[in-house]
Amino acid sequence: MKTTTILLSIIFCLKLFAVESILTNSEEEILLQDLDNICADTWCEGDFDFSFNDLGCFEDGSCKLSLTFIYYDWQESGELYSELPNKKFLVPVVCEMGGFRGKEDIIEGNSKSSDFLFDQVTECIDKNSDSVYEEISEKL
Numbered sequence: 001m002k003t004t005t006i007l008l009s010i011i012f013c014l015k016l017f018a019v020e021s022i023l024t025n026s027e028e029e030i031l032l033q034d035l036d037n038i039c040a041d042t043w044c045e046g047d048f049d050f051s052f053n054d055l056g057c058f059e060d061g062s063c064k065l066s067l068t069f070i071y072y073d074w075q076e077s078g079e080l081y082s083e084l085p086n087k088k089f090l091v092p093v094v095c096e097m098g099g100f101r102g103k104e105d106i107i108e109g110n111s112k113s114s115d116f117l118f119d120q121v122t123e124c125i126d127k128n129s130d131s132v133y134e135e136i137s138e139k140l
Helices: 004-018 025-039 114-140
Strands: 049-058 063-077 081-098
Touching: 025 049, 025 114, 063 114, 081 114
Parallel strands: none
Antiparallel strands: 049 063, 063 081
């Protein structure tokens, strides 16, 4: 009984002090989908593909983006690369971004990511690319 009471108290305190995103679940989904759509014309034209997994933005002007760098190692067959990758590497990354003054710096018109969020994601990808390359090259 005492253990149960202590556990319930801990859970209550954790929930009480948990920081919730200023974005609704719907807004987060819209932004993740928009980042995925933008990806085809921007970041995904490089060596990596990306999966944008989770986004939380907070009252203190920070956002955390969970994404996965995806790298395909293609097999060479003669002079052409095969249609199927030899290996697929998934490298998860969490980006901590800051400087957001409110929702207007994150989402535009409830339907797309702001230019400021786009710039922050670009900076995050650029900042993490070298370490992801290193991690993958150790596995090749």
